[in-house]
Amino acid sequence: MAREAAVASWLFAQSSLAGQTWNSESATITGLPATVQVGSTATVSLSSPMSLTGARITWEGTAMEPRHGGTSFTFSPDKPGSSHIAADILFPDGRRLSALEAFTATEPVANEIEAYQTIPIAENWDAIAWYALDGNYSDNRMQQVDVTPDSGNAQFDGTTFQWPSRANGEALNIHGPNDGATAPILDALLDNNVASAFSVEAMLYVRSFPINGSVDFLRLHKTSDNQPSLRFGSSSAGLEMYAGYNQALNDATLRPLLTLNTWHHLKLRLDASGYTFTLDGNVIHTSSSGDFNVWGNYSGGRLTFGHFDG
Numbered sequence: 001m002a003r004e005a006a007v008a009s010w011l012f013a014q015s016s017l018a019g020q021t022w023n024s025e026s027a028t029i030t031g032l033p034a035t036v037q038v039g040s041t042a043t044v045s046l047s048s049p050m051s052l053t054g055a056r057i058t059w060e061g062t063a064m065e066p067r068h069g070g071t072s073f074t075f076s077p078d079k080p081g082s083s084h085i086a087a088d089i090l091f092p093d094g095r096r097l098s099a100l101e102a103f104t105a106t107e108p109v110a111n112e113i114e115a116y117q118t119i120p121i122a123e124n125w126d127a128i129a130w131y132a133l134d135g136n137y138s139d140n141r142m143q144q145v146d147v148t149p150d151s152g153n154a155q156f157d158g159t160t161f162q163w164p165s166r167a168n169g170e171a172l173n174i175h176g177p178n179d180g181a182t183a184p185i186l187d188a189l190l191d192n193n194v195a196s197a198f199s200v201e202a203m204l205y206v207r208s209f210p211i212n213g214s215v216d217f218l219r220l221h222k223t224s225d226n227q228p229s230l231r232f233g234s235s236s237a238g239l240e241m242y243a244g245y246n247q248a249l250n251d252a253t254l255r256p257l258l259t260l261n262t263w264h265h266l267k268l269r270l271d272a273s274g275y276t277f278t279l280d281g282n283v284i285h286t287s288s289s290g291d292f293n294v295w296g297n298y299s300g301g302r303l304t305f306g307h308f309d310g
Contacts, residue, residue, distance in 0.1 A: 025049050027089055027099035035159065036077055038107045043074040046087050046099060054092045061085040062105070077105035079261060080160045081173075104159045111263045113203050114165040116281060129185065129303070133172045134158075137181065144183060147303075152179035154306065161205075161263075171205070172306075177215055180306025190222065190301040192292055197271035200230055200303065205263050206310040209239060218266060219304045228291040230268035230275075233307075241268070243275035244291040249284065257284065270295075 027048040036042045046057065052071055059073045060066040062083035077083055086100040114121065121130050122140075130140040135156050137147035155173045163169030174180060190198065200220040209217075214235050221229030228244030238251025239258070257279055258264060269276045272292045277285040 025097055027087065027097040029085060029087060029099045029101045032085060032101045032103055035104045035106045036083075038077050038080050038105050041074050041076045042103075043072060044085060044101070046071045046073070046089075048089060048097055050091065050095075050097070052089065056090045058088045058090075059085070060088075080105045080107040081157075082160075106160055106162060108162045109164065109263055111203075111265060111280065112163055112165055113201065113265060116201070116265050116267070128190075129183065131183070132166070132169070134166065134168065134170045139183075144185060147181040147183040149181045150178060150306070152176075154179040154181070174306045174308065174310060176309050177307050180216075180304065183303045184223070185220075185301035185303055190295060192295045195295075197269060198230070198292075198295060199267055199269035201265065201267035202305060203263055203265055204258075204308075204310065206258060206260055206308055208260065208309040209234060209258075215307045216304045217306070217308050218268070219302075220268070221302055222295065223300045223302050228270075228289075228294055230270060232266060232268065241277060241285065243277070243285065243287050244270075244289055246287070248275065248277060248287060253284075 025048065027046060029044050029046055031042075031044045033042060046052070057069055057071065058066050059069050059075070061075060062077070062081075062085075063079050064075065064085075073085075073087070075085065081104070082102065083105045084100055084102045086098065089097040089099075091097075117124065119126075121127055127141060129144045131137070131147055132140050133156065135158060137149065139146070153175050156170050157173045158168065158170040161169070161171050172181075198220065200218060202218050204218070214233065216231060216233040219229055219231040219233065221227060221231070229242060231242040233240060233242075239254040240247055240251065241249040241254065265278075265280050267278045269278075270289070270292055274289040275285065275287045275291075276283060
């Protein structure tokens with residue numbers, strides 16, 4: 001048998017079949033829009049140069065379990081962001097084909113920072129910095145230097161979220177502890193002799209919180225680390241918020257409040273009476289403190305944000 005097989009192989013190698021090009025086939029998904037809103041449905045179709053009669057078709061996608069179906073498939077994305085839909089075709093004779101198409105799952109934003117302002121940000125001259133992150137790291141008030149991103153993979157996203165107050169609004173996608181940014185704040189603007197309160201607020205969309213030692217998610221402090229700060233971050237014990245030198249809220253309290261895959265507005269404030277922290281307009285912490293008197297002309301300030309997945 002071995003000799004016969006060797007002879008057959010030699011004969012095939014000498015025949016015209018030896019130089020015949022193998023043409024691979026490809027399947028195609030059609031009808032997929034470039035964007036699909038979260039919660040809505042889209043229907044796509046699958047075509048192939050080979051007959052799909054009797055073939056087993058399996059569909060899958062971003063955050064979607066594989067499902068058997070036909071040449072037409074309807075789906076609904078449940079998470080915003082870069083996404084895909086794919087089909088795997090198994091033919092009766094064992095051959096396989098596959099197809100994949102990308103799209104962006106979009107989400108209208110109902111909760112945005114403008115809703116929490118008594119004066120529009122553009123008109124509020126008490127706001128010493130306004131980093132909208134609409135495709136750049138600049139201060140929209142043009143009072144501070146640009147934010148400096150960490151050496152990570154943060155990217156601006158102008159497609160996923162639709163902002164009612166900013167037609168061309170964007171967001172900054174960050175992917176964990178190595179993605180974040182810092183901005184120096186002029187010392188003269190963080191002086192308790194000329195201000196009645198200090199606060200930092202941000203819109204946060206969190207997919208997951210990395211618990212990786214001490215990480216700052218949102219922090220405003222004097223450049224000197226031994227000065228009190230307004231801080232939301234994590235430690236080995238989990239999530240935490242600090243009012244000056246003291247832990248104000250711990251992981252057990254914060255985690256139920258900060259639901260994932262949702263936009264949250266967080267504001268950390270210090271005035272002459274003490275600290276007030278609010279989440280989505282609701283007060284979650286107050287404490288009396290004299291820390292406001294410490295924020296004098298010591299050194300410049302620093303704003304830090306990011307370092308989670310969101």
